[in-house]
Amino acid sequence: MxxxxxxxxxxxxxxxxxxxxxxxxxxxxxxxxxxxxxxxxxxxxxxxxxxxxxxxxxxxxxxxxxxxxxxxxxxxxxxxxxLNLKVADPDAVSYIPVLVVFAAAGALALAASQVAFGAPLTIRAGEWFISFAMVILAMLKLQDLDRFATMFLGYDLLARRWLPYAVLYPFLEFGAGVLMTARQLIWLSIPVALFIGSIGAGSVFYAVYVQKRDIKCACVGGSSKVPLGFVSLSENLAMIAMSLWMLAAPM
Missing domain, CATH: 3.40.30.10 (Glutaredoxin)
Known part of the structure; x- marks a missing residue:
């Protein structure tokens, strides 16, 4: 049959x-x-x-x-x-945006190292990973500077006391990232990155671990759904580490 x-x-x-x-x-x-x-x-x-x-x-x-x-x-x-399929929640928080930035920065750093040195895994690739990430994150903030500054004011300790810092921050991050990538004017880029990284780390730590606030991070721009937390803290710690590394090994 x-x-x-x-x-x-x-x-x-x-x-x-x-x-x-x-x-x-x-x-x-x-x-x-x-x-x-x-x-x-x-x-x-x-x-x-x-x-x-x-x-x-x-x-x-x-x-x-x-x-x-x-x-x-x-x-x-x-x-x-x-069809019993997941429907996206427009208000859901997610680390995906910042993880995508780190993935893109890492891929670019490996590719640049391969071209420059014939090998992807080099010390310079590690430096470029952080500096590329700084530039990409700053670019996302600069797409809508006013919305970024508004969200940033919600937790940054210095911006709350001196509002222009909320507007200056992405420019400082962008400039420091570019200069660190080129290893130019390190006398300027290192203090800038160390300063904004330290203020940022302190602000995130205070908001999340001391005040225990449940808020969103402005790290990828003012429309971000990224929760303020360890990933946000790691961005600032990476800038601090990069600054200290370049300070110890300037060439």
């Missing part, structure tokens, strides 16, 4: 597809349905008027809208819940 192949599950998706706009969540929902083995009836909403009429008809505020088995499932997040 020949075993029949089961028919694929079917779904209908209504999504915006216009010349000037293609809904990204519609594309994500369509891809997810196909990846999960659904035969998808992909129905396009090609004008604003058509989209508004669809939302009014089904009493919904957004598109895309997915229907499975005649029942409305909802949008992309609702579809993920229906």
């Amino acid at each position: 020949t075993q029949q192949t089961p028919l694929p599950r079917s779904a209908i998706i209504y999504r915006m597809v216009m010349e000037s706009h293609i809904c990204p969540y519609g594309l994500k929902a369509l891809h997810l349905l196909k990846r999960k083995g659904y035969a998808v009836d992909d129905r396009w909403l090609t004008t604003r008027e058509q989209t508004e009429a669809f939302k009014l008809e089904h009493a919904v505020k957004t598109t895309p809208q997915v229907f499975i088995g005649g029942a409305r499932i909802g949008g992309y997040d609702d579809l993920r819940r229906h």
